[in-house]
Amino acid sequence: MKQSKHPGQGKEKTMQVVFAACACISIIAIFLICIFLFANGLPGMAKIGFGKFLGGTVWRPANNLYGILPMIVASIEVTIGALIIGIVIGVLTAIFLAFFCPKKLYAVLKPGINLLAGIPSVVYGFFGLMVVVPMIRNTAGGAGLSMLAACIILGIMILPTIITMSETALRAVPTSYYEGSLGLGATHERSIFRVVVPAAKSGIFAGIILGVGRAIGETMAVIMIAGNQAVMPHSLFAGVRTMTANIVLEMGYATDLHRQALIATAVVLFVFILIINICFSIFKNKGDNH
Amino acid sequence: MKTSNVEISNQTPHGKGEAKVLKALVWAAGIITMAVLLVIVLTVLINGLPHIKPSLFSIHYNTKNVSLFPAMINTLTMVGLSLLFAAPIGIFSAVYLAEYAKRGSKFVAFIRLTSETLTGIPSIIFGIFGMLMFVDACHMGYSMLAGALTLALMILPVIMRATEEALHAVPDSYREGSFGLGAGKLRTIFKIVLPAATPGILAGVILGVGRVVGETAALIYTAGTVAQIPKNIMGSGRTLAVHMYSLWTEGMNVDQSYATAVVLLVVVIILNLISDLIAKKVNKANQ
Known part of the structure; x- marks a missing residue:
């Protein structure tokens, strides 16, 4: 019980929050990667057409043909x-x-x-x-x-x-x-x-x-x-x-x-x-x- | 009973022949693996060593000396910068997972899942993400900082995992002893647990350094491909691995690209030796 009134208590609590925050960074990273990739990739895919993009057999950017099959x-x-x-x-x-x-x-x-x-x-x-x-x-x-x-x-x-x-x-x-x-x-x-x-x-x-x-x-x-x-x-x-x-x-x-x-x-x-x-x-x- | 007896007596000679074939197979596989490694090392040395000249180590790069010195300095900067971000965050995350979090909690399982996912993401995906987020969205441009932040995310799970394992290997009696002497949790972690876990943490950090040194795909579109030492971390600069790739794609100085391969290989071998030494130390301490 004495320990909880220790003067370092505030520091203990702060550092625990810092540790937990660091642990959250890998979660944040995955979310950011997902968001940035999908937000920047999906609109292009939609513009080309999902079928044409995924199923197209010709990749010729000069002619606006983007098939990645x-x-x-x-x-x-x-x-x-x-x-x-x-x-x-x-x-x-x-x-x-x-x-x-x-x-x-x-x-x-x-x-x-x-x-x-x-x-x-x-x-x-x-x-x-x-x-x-x-x-x-x-x-x-x-x-x-x-x-x-x-x-x-x-x-x-x-x-x-x-x-x-x-x-x-x-x-x-x-x-x-x-x-x-x-x-x-x-x-x-x-x-x-x-x-x-x-x-x-x-x-x-x-x-x-x-x-x-x-x-x-x-x-x-x-x-x-x-x-x-x-x-x-x-x-x-x-x-x-x-x-x-x-x-x-x-x-x-x-x-x-x-x-x-x-x-x-x-x-x-x-x-x-x-x-x-x-x-x-x-x-x-x-x-x-x- | 009778039938099983017959089976066993039939099996013995058949089993011996099979045993020989299997033994030959596994030996062959082991030898092939060893041979592949030797051939790779020899190929790099034979093709690269003759092209290592003093001019390669000139302070400034120009098209005449094709110096790899700036790339070496950039590699060091990149290692330092990415560790500056990844090491504290990775070690602190591991401290949280090993010392604070309740075992088996959903939050911990989720963190573990995400860090495992991070490990599996290929470097080119990190590169594209780094380009979209740091270079474009954060307006850093092609810069050492953007490259280092991208690589920091890549090596974060490596450092996290090694540190967590090292922390788990520290005996609980250390913590109890420290608590018994009146130290708080934080003091115990920083003065007792982390120092005891240092070799294991170091092994993880070195693994991370190795990944930074060898990385190319994640850097081309984040740190860029300028062959000079940038004035500050907001400038673009290429590391040794990117230097080697760029020389090869430019097609003008392929010999120097081979020489760079030697330097890279030597660095990787040295890093491996260090991590082996540390691993041996850890094993001895645990025994």
Whole structure:
């Protein structure tokens, strides 16, 4: 009781309000982002026509044609391609790290994966230009700047996300599962793949969804290697332009409706991200309850 | 009984073969991951190192020396400015979540949801938001300040999360001891809990620094792409990552762009080493 009459009481109360106010800033930020994006993007979208904007296959700002379907399709296809690479290598690497990796190798590999997560996307783009693009050019012909190049680089970029999340999920599975399976006569490998991995399913899915978000939102690396042609993607070896690339490439000189159309592209991307985020929290909660 | 016996005896040889294949697969994946990292680092070094010359570090940028020195200074400014906003707000938010809020309250769940959503938003969306809000609506123009405010929002959840985890890791006995000696809650937080949580908080801050250093998409349309050191924070200036991208798009000085990649990579490696060191310290302290 004495404490409540302490002279510092006013300060205590003030600081508690300051702390609470700071905690509210992330809420305010999300609201502001939503308001600014929708308020600036939706009018443009309405002017163009929602159907024409989302379903139009021709993007030609000079002729007032703003169809972003090619970009939406490109973003989705590039993401799927990246996922195929990222999931296969990522989940297997996570299993390797959690159950097979010798301690000395682990001490090198784990910081290596953290480094992979920290490399800036422009540097990934540069690596793509130097290694992946020439490789595709030499084997398949063409410019090499292609959807395939984007898939490979994005697949590498989402590796650390998938590996880290999956490893955490795998390690969280109680050892009794593994031991029980061993006791029933299964091999080390079989116990891991048939018992531990299925038990860690939710956490692994959460990591994959986080990877989807990273892949669909990645901008700089994609701009440098995907070719950026704003046409319907028709082949793995053809150039494509994603939604993110569309925004950065043209925002610098766009005015009026063109600019609004680009902001509207950001709105579409934002809606994709929100859906991905909702999926992520569903899977994450499932994993936590588990 | 009989059937299950048969099954087990059938399974053993089959299981061994399967085990070998699975083992080979996971080893292959681990090796591929390691190899990819090595190839990236080597590619950057081999292509970039030959282009690192003293003229790259001239004080002023001009088309002849294509100096990256202004970009380095701008990167430092950007790191400092964005931390100036994000660090106190992030740490204070975490203090509220860990020390004041009731566990499981709806408000806390909502804050957590929004900060998780912030984490998932791609940098280009932050860039467009920063352009609409800070550059246009707040009339800041392309400026270091607009860029820093945008990046502060990006790294806020990173710092918040690391700090919250660090605060939770501080044993309750510390707080009880401090209360027992008559200290108030605020004093306990600032004199006992936060100092004990410093390494964990620092790890989060360094993660944030790494994101600022590597960021491009969120800065092009907020801080702009001027290759000089601005007179004040209301001026436009490009950081190293933006510098590298701009040189590449301009297409005139691609070699210098490669050299910039080396500098960026070295900075990122150093930041990673520091955060690893801190993480090891934290782990040791917890043991």
